[in-house]
Amino acid sequence: MNQALLPLLLGLPLAGAFLVLLSPAGERLQRWIAMAVALATAALGIQLFVAFQAGQEGFQFTFQAPWFRLPGAGEVQIALGVDGISVLMVTLSALLVPIVLLVSPGHILTRTREYLFWLLLMEAGMLGVFLALDLVLFYVFWELSLIPLYFIIGIWGGENRIYATIKFVLYTLVGSLVMLVGLIRVALDRGTTDVAALLRDDLDPELQRFAFACFALSFLIKVPVVPFHTWLPDAHVQAPAGGSVILAGVMLKMGTYGLLRYGVQMFPAAAVEFAPWLAVIGVVGIVYGSLVAWAQRDFKKLVAYSSVAHLGFVVLGSFALNVTALQGAVLQGVNHGISTGALFLLVGVLYDRRHTRELAAFGGLARTFPAYAFLLVIATLASVGLPGTNGFVGELLILLGAFRSLPWLAVLGGLGVVLGAVYMLGMCRQVLFGPVTDERNRSLEPLKPAEWLALAPLCALMLWIGLYPAPLLDRTRLACEALVRRVQPYQAAEGAALTPPLPPGQEPR
Amino acid sequence: MPSALTAADWMLAAPLLWLTGAGVLILLIDALRPARLAEAVVALLGLTGAGWFVLPLLRESVSGFAAGGGAVPMLVSTPGLAALALLCLGSAFVAGALGLRRLVEYEGGRHGTAFWTLLLFCPAGMLLTLWSNHMATLFLGIETLSLPLYVLAALQRNDEHSVEAGLKYFLLGAFASGFLGFGMALVYAATGRMDAAAGQEAALGPMAAVGLGMLLIGLLFKAAIAPFHLWAADVYQGAPTPVTALMAAGTKAAAVAALFRWSPGIELLPPTAWAMLGTLTLVVGNLSALNQANLKRMLALSGVAHAGILLYALAANAAGLRTGGSGGEYADGPFQSLSFYLLAYGFASLAAFGALELLERHSGGRSDDDALRGMARRHPLPGAVLCVALLSLAGFPFTAGFLAKYFVFVELIRVGMTGWALAGILLTLLAFGYYLKALVNLFMREPGPQRPAMVPADAFAAAVLLVPAILSVVFGVWPAPLRL
Numbered sequence: 001m002n003q004a005l006l007p008l009l010l011g012l013p014l015a016g017a018f019l020v021l022l023s024p025a026g027e028r029l030q031r032w033i034a035m036a037v038a039l040a041t042a043a044l045g046i047q048l049f050v051a052f053q054a055g056q057e058g059f060q061f062t063f064q065a066p067w068f069r070l071p072g073a074g075e076v077q078i079a080l081g082v083d084g085i086s087v088l089m090v091t092l093s094a095l096l097v098p099i100v101l102l103v104s105p106g107h108i109l110t111r112t113r114e115y116l117f118w119l120l121l122m123e124a125g126m127l128g129v130f131l132a133l134d135l136v137l138f139y140v141f142w143e144l145s146l147i148p149l150y151f152i153i154g155i156w157g158g159e160n161r162i163y164a165t166i167k168f169v170l171y172t173l174v175g176s177l178v179m180l181v182g183l184i185r186v187a188l189d190r191g192t193t194d195v196a197a198l199l200r201d202d203l204d205p206e207l208q209r210f211a212f213a214c215f216a217l218s219f220l221i222k223v224p225v226v227p228f229h230t231w232l233p234d235a236h237v238q239a240p241a242g243g244s245v246i247l248a249g250v251m252l253k254m255g256t257y258g259l260l261r262y263g264v265q266m267f268p269a270a271a272v273e274f275a276p277w278l279a280v281i282g283v284v285g286i287v288y289g290s291l292v293a294w295a296q297r298d299f300k301k302l303v304a305y306s307s308v309a310h311l312g313f314v315v316l317g318s319f320a321l322n323v324t325a326l327q328g329a330v331l332q333g334v335n336h337g338i339s340t341g342a343l344f345l346l347v348g349v350l351y352d353r354r355h356t357r358e359l360a361a362f363g364g365l366a367r368t369f370p371a372y373a374f375l376l377v378i379a380t381l382a383s384v385g386l387p388g389t390n391g392f393v394g395e396l397l398i399l400l401g402a403f404r405s406l407p408w409l410a411v412l413g414g415l416g417v418v419l420g421a422v423y424m425l426g427m428c429r430q431v432l433f434g435p436v437t438d439e440r441n442r443s444l445e446p447l448k449p450a451e452w453l454a455l456a457p458l459c460a461l462m463l464w465i466g467l468y469p470a471p472l473l474d475r476t477r478l479a480c481e482a483l484v485r486r487v488q489p490y491q492a493a494e495g496a497a498l499t500p501p502l503p504p505g506q507e508p509r
Numbered sequence: 510m511p512s513a514l515t516a517a518d519w520m521l522a523a524p525l526l527w528l529t530g531a532g533v534l535i536l537l538i539d540a541l542r543p544a545r546l547a548e549a550v551v552a553l554l555g556l557t558g559a560g561w562f563v564l565p566l567l568r569e570s571v572s573g574f575a576a577g578g579g580a581v582p583m584l585v586s587t588p589g590l591a592a593l594a595l596l597c598l599g600s601a602f603v604a605g606a607l608g609l610r611r612l613v614e615y616e617g618g619r620h621g622t623a624f625w626t627l628l629l630f631c632p633a634g635m636l637l638t639l640w641s642n643h644m645a646t647l648f649l650g651i652e653t654l655s656l657p658l659y660v661l662a663a664l665q666r667n668d669e670h671s672v673e674a675g676l677k678y679f680l681l682g683a684f685a686s687g688f689l690g691f692g693m694a695l696v697y698a699a700t701g702r703m704d705a706a707a708g709q710e711a712a713l714g715p716m717a718a719v720g721l722g723m724l725l726i727g728l729l730f731k732a733a734i735a736p737f738h739l740w741a742a743d744v745y746q747g748a749p750t751p752v753t754a755l756m757a758a759g760t761k762a763a764a765v766a767a768l769f770r771w772s773p774g775i776e777l778l779p780p781t782a783w784a785m786l787g788t789l790t791l792v793v794g795n796l797s798a799l800n801q802a803n804l805k806r807m808l809a810l811s812g813v814a815h816a817g818i819l820l821y822a823l824a825a826n827a828a829g830l831r832t833g834g835s836g837g838e839y840a841d842g843p844f845q846s847l848s849f850y851l852l853a854y855g856f857a858s859l860a861a862f863g864a865l866e867l868l869e870r871h872s873g874g875r876s877d878d879d880a881l882r883g884m885a886r887r888h889p890l891p892g893a894v895l896c897v898a899l900l901s902l903a904g905f906p907f908t909a910g911f912l913a914k915y916f917v918f919v920e921l922i923r924v925g926m927t928g929w930a931l932a933g934i935l936l937t938l939l940a941f942g943y944y945l946k947a948l949v950n951l952f953m954r955e956p957g958p959q960r961p962a963m964v965p966a967d968a969f970a971a972a973v974l975l976v977p978a979i980l981s982v983v984f985g986v987w988p989a990p991l992r993l
Contacts, residue, residue, distance in 0.1 A: 069992070070916075072923055142906075144906050151952065173941055180915070181922070181930060185922055
């Protein structure tokens with residue numbers, strides 16, 4: 001079973017996608033088939049999470065099969081495996097897809113078959129990114145996950161969808177093409193594309209710098225960090241609700257995951273060298289994203305920019321380079337997927353009913369639409385990081401860790417928490433409280449069972465992780481410790497472990 | 510001095526004889542007892558049979574027809590070249606299957622015989638070109654593949670674009686053949702040799718240098734490489750779409766492979782020159798494709814851009830020859846990457862132009878963006894084939910097109926030309942722009958008013974078309990068999 005779990009996890013959505021595409025079934029049946037496949041995949045994802053040995057270092061459930069030979073770079077393998085960093089991402093991705101399917105009948109009104117096909121194909125691509133343990137295989141899945149979203153935004157998106165989808169693809173492609181150059185150079189230099197071997201290897205520092213720059217550019221665009229973030233609001237606003245959930249919940253995590261695995265872990269020397277700068281970029285993202293989100297009048301844009309801020313935290317945590325911050329970064333990745341995913345679903349709920357996302361069009365929903373208000377408040381508080389919700393644990397760990405290695409940046413990051421509360425609570429006030437400004441808001445259709453079924457588990461997860469994060473943190477600990485062990489020699493060499501270089505513009509006191 | 514043909518000679522001659530024999534048979538059928546079905550069957554059997562004769566060549570390298578009993582064989586086949594030969598035969602088959610309903614029936618079926626005969630002679634020329642190791646066979650091959658194409662391009666003689674395509678291709682093609690022939694004459698005059706290695710002689714005089722330069726220009730023209738690519742857009746667009754498919758997949762493969770095989774002889778050009786020429790072609794092809802509002806023309810110009818990437822394989826080869834000599838584990842790397850690229854590009858082109866042909870039957874023969882708007886939604890099978898083809902041409906993973914680009918850039922980086930690889934990879938970004946634009950137009954926009962179909966549903970063409978589309982995906986996942 002252990003051998004077959006990961007190939008099964010990958011193969012199921014892939015096979016399901018083509019089953020839906022080629023089966024002559026009617027629309028209803030297609031939805032059921034897709035749902036069954038997604039649920040089975042989610043069950044496997046949970047099984048993976050449960051069976052994962054927290055006390056065992058390195059990759060688990062590994063699977064290997066030869067793929068093709070590349071002269072000078074050995075045998076390219078179909079190598080799969082998970083460790084503490086990826087296992088959470090895999091489970092999160094597998095869990096989000098059924099939720100997206102659940103709400104899709106609300107807003108996917110045409111060409112259902114194609115939608116289901118692309119969605120399942122995307123699931124396979126995303127899972128592949130987290131599972132792949134071969135550079136070429138990773139790259140293939142990385143790109144594969146792009147095409148489905150291109151179609152999902154382009155076909156089922158909003159008014160300006162074609163501009164948004166082409167912008168999204170071209171931005172991402174610039175990054176991935178540069179990554180390809182770095183990838184080939186590493187593969188040729190080491191004569192292998194086996195990730196597990198490369199993670200043990202000590203590459204030549206010059207090559208590390210080059211490759212790290214290539215890989216990191218790609219990931220930073222995907223995350224996205226300021227100034228590469230401009231594709232994100234467009235893509236989010238135009239994407240259908242389900243597409244936004246996947247985009248925020250999983251797609252962006254591919255960037256943060258990549259930064260850890262193919263940035264810090266694979267090129268530790270370069271990572272140590274660049275870490276202060278990347279942490280600065282993270283903090284800029286936190287502050288800038290928060291300020292821009294504050295100014296938004298569009299509900300979905302506000303959530304999109306809040307993503308930029310939240311992912312700034314993840315980047316800051318990743319490059320603080322100590323166990324606490326890294327654990328926080330991984331956890332915050334999951335948290336962001338859950339709470340922002342829920343927020344996008346909640347935006348979609350309102351949009352399906354009113355066909356507008358203007359914050360000003362709402363008000364007083366707490367009285368007219370109490371169930372919605374209940375869920376929105378939970379999601380908002382989780383996003384803000386109120387103690388007792390998942391966001392608190394993640395942000396706290398990141399800030400604690402960052403204080404230890406980059407105190408000034410951590411202070412600025414803490415400012416981001418305050419700003420986050422300002423704009424998220426402001427949004428809540430405007431939508432939920434105050435007088436009912438629009439009569440149409442008095443007669444909103446109550447939440448449908450499918451919407452309850454989609455939102456309730458997400459809210460439950462927010463509270464569960466907030467109150468009892470141990471199962472997640474246990475699973476990430478060893479992997480994060482291994483990451484730190486990987487960078488420590490270089491930190492010592494730079495003398496950076498205790499006295500980090502100050503970011504530009506900061507005077508020592 | 511009669512010398513008996515050896516077994517190797519027969520192996521190489523068999524597909525050529527089979528093709529030309531079938532062509533002559535069709536002419537006889539037409540003269541004695543005209544029967545349209547019989548002609549089609551003979552032609553398709555001719556192509557299949559020739560393919561069957563090529564199969565043994567996939568396993569081993571064969572050289573034959575040693576000139577005058579000397580050491581230099583006139584034809585040389587390697588497994589990689591044999592695979593390309595199969596691609597040429599396959600593209601003729603696809604062109605035949607696609608032409609069966611529209612071209613053969615054109616003007617009451619008057620041109621059926623011409624179509625089938627030329628469709629058999631043309632790949633014979635491609636095979637000769639691929640295997641040529643001597644100027645005589647190269648020239649013969651290029652002419653045998655070009656002349657049928659001139660006629661095929663102009664086959665729809667009531668359509669001014671078709672006639673223009675034929676005429677333009679013929680005039681410029683004849684000019685290029687002139688360069689080729691005169692260059693060969695000069696090289697022979699200077700060195701006294703006519704084999705592919707003639708240019709590798711230690712001391713090349715100015716006459717030989719000029720001759721090699723002219724030979725190069727002739728080949729660059731046939732491969733549609735900038736600045737000799739200007740004919741490509743008009744000819745591809747004007748020619749009937751099945752013929753365009755044959756030109757894109759088959760002619761490109763034969764011409765570029767010949768260019769590769771003859772390039773070591775053209776030692777005038779250092780690796781950087783090849784890379785520069787490739788980059789120029791890539792820039793010119795991509796920039797002009799970006800602005801097209803006609804899918805067929807866009808595909809033609811994107812084909813120019815693909816030839817640019819292929820030149821990077823030549824650059825890697827030239828660099829490898831300079832630094833490491835000819836031996837070593839990776840000596841075959843550049844050619845392997847080139848032949849894989851040509852195969853991947855060939856499959857994708859066949860699928861793309863073939864699907865376009867099927868869509869054109871519902872768009873009144875038009876291939877502009879306006880006529881094709883939303884067509885993939887109305888016709889899902891050609892739509893899906895076109896989608897796979899465009900993704901493969903763009904180079905998305907899980908298609909052969911991705912691995913093809915990957916292999917070429919690996920070769921380029923291996924010889925240390927990382928800067929050129931970076932430039933090339935970023936230039937392919939432009940290509941994503943226009944392929945995605947085409948997909949947007951086909952899939953995401955609302956279709957226009959329905960037009961009557963020009964020919965009844967064509968299950969045979971659709972089935973044949975699925976093969977290159979499926980191969981594009983299969984070899985994108987499992988490339989090992991094509992790394993020949």
